[in-house]
Amino acid sequence: MKIEDRFLERSEINQIALISPQATINEIKDFKVVNKFDVELPEEVSGFPKCINPKCITNAREPSIQTYYVKSIEPLKIRCKYCNTDMERNDVIKQLTKYQGLTQ
Ligand SMILES: [Zn+2]
Numbered sequence: 001m002k003i004e005d006r007f008l009e010r011s012e013i014n015q016i017a018l019i020s021p022q023a024t025i026n027e028i029k030d031f032k033v034v035n036k037f038d039v040e041l042p043e044e045v046s047g048f049p050k051c052i053n054p055k056c057i058t059n060a061r062e063p064s065i066q067t068y069y070v071k072s073i074e075p076l077k078i079r080c081k082y083c084n085t086d087m088e089r090n091d092v093i094k095q096l097t098k099y100q101g102l103t104q
Contacts, residue, residue: 015048017041018092021073043070045078049095053085 008016008025016023017039027035046067051058058066058080068078068087076089 011047013039014042014045015096018045018049018076018078019089019096021076041070041073044068044081045070049087049092051080051083051085052087052091053080053083056080056083056085058082 013025016025018041021039021041023039025037025039026033027037044067046065048066050064051066053059058064065082067081069081071077071079071086076092078087078092079085080087
């Protein structure tokens, strides 16, 4: 996986970890790899993705307060802390338009 000329925020790393738990991120500076690390999915993720349950409180409130428990990494299963809806990798990918080219 390669994302060029970008500094990755922690939240973006979590997004990548959700869809490709085996990813390794290379931090490149002046054309040299200065840092290399495996993405790591925390036990709890927040701020992303949107809950797929339209009635979920996190879809009604601003700012949104999505938080999910990571139940399983392979295959991915996260559970909404507020409505207990389970979401799978596909549900997450649909919301990741930004990284769509990187998911193959
Ligand atoms: Zn929910």
